[in-house]
Amino acid sequence: MQVYNSLTRSKEPLQPIEPGHVKMYTCGPTVYNFAHIGNFRAYAFEDILRRVVLFNGCRVTQVMNLTDVDDKTIRGALAAGVPLKHFTEPFIQAFFADLKILNIQPAEVYPAATDHIPEMLALIERLFERGLAYKSDDGSVYFSVAKLPNYGKLAHLDRANLRAGARVAQDEYEKESYGDFAVWKAWDASDGDVAWDSPWGRGRPGWHLECSAMAMKYLGETFDLHTGGIDNLFPHHENEIAQTEGATGKPFVNFWMHCAHLRVNGEKMSKSLGNFFTLRDLVQKGWSGREIRYVLINGHYRQPLNFTFDALDAARTSLARIDECVDALTARAGSVAAGVLPSWADVPRIFFAASVNDDLNLPEAFAALFALVRESNSAMHQEVLTPAEAAALLTVFDALDTVFGLIRFGRAAGGGMPAEIEALVQARAEARANKDWSGSDRIRDELAAQGWEVRDSKEGQKVKKL
């Protein structure tokens, strides 16, 4: 497979250091609130990446950090009047629950920043040894960007052209030069009781340092792949590179991948625009995890994605179409063992693999999926599909679904129908046998009113809960 590497700004074959085993680090949530769908776009992208690597027969070791100490978590804990861990724990659990709703595969390791303070202190020590860190008057420790010649290689930023952004006041910290960033932040009153001892005084780790220390601990000083949202490219990822390469003198990461932002109704998501949604907001509005997942992975990860309710509607209809096809194939296959695949299935099957391996081109992968749906339906319509072929097609759908993660996932449970529904269906069968069409239609309306859809086919009535 080949992927777009932000470092080289080109597509390159993804070759892991250890053949057949991709080690990746993905920037995880800051657990001060429920994650929103913009966050989940990034996690869904990383999930697809992971699944495509697995699809290619490689092993994956994925590390996703939990940032459980920073300005926002500290502020939240102080406002709630509880210890930091007590404040963050529910959001960590909510995050894992949300991942399940979206069928995002769990990472191998979820290290929390507060559990890795010793590793962080050791890393700062190494930076001092290399002459890359200095202590300021207020007790904070800064990384000296000027000492690292290739600082800016990821963001392609020229230090001479850096200028103050609007995000942070310039006089906030006591730094030697603009561009230096804190690896250790000295305690102040706004931190409450959140502080750790260090050789440089009480304080807490800088955000960038957390990721460097934890990535190195679990994946080694040099590993394959690091991902995140495009907004993390600078300064976060640039600074991770600076810290790690500064300390080790070795390359940190071979491949960097970044996903574009999500917009909602064509606008940046924001609370004031009323288009700010957490996953649970959408679930409360009646959208399922698989419908939301469909929308999130339906675009290419490097293009901005416009999230709309029309798109969710389209996802619902599209998924129903896939479900109908899979159900029909399942019925056709019966208990027959998979036989030879119909020849027309080869093109979409191969096209699918080529698409996902070309920098995760999911839109094309979906086109392949729908080609299979269309051709399968067509073959069944013409009654030329054998049960063995249907069974073989189902194995193909399942193979594709190892990447999509939504064909077999999250479908409304079939289950039995309540006795009163059963009775209505039975009554309707009798009405139909008597060609009592108005009676049949009346019962169909009644079933619809109770949330059950009935369809007539050659095999009889098909009843489905809506």
Next chain:
RNA sequence: GGUGCGAUGGCCGAGUGGUUAGGCAGAGGUCUGCAAAACCUCGAACAGCGGUUCAAUUCCGCUUCGCACCUCCA
């Protein structure tokens, strides 16, 4: 000011120097008592202006508009 990205049919969203992306929505048809589903067919797009070329939606330049980052936003 710097560094990048983008503009595709009613909506979402790929891709390509010449040949149907795909999904949703829409139109017509087949099937059906009707409906639904399914199948078949169809219409509809490449922001604007130049340039290169036999040929440009695709390559180049400019313009307009939009987005992202420029020190702790996925």
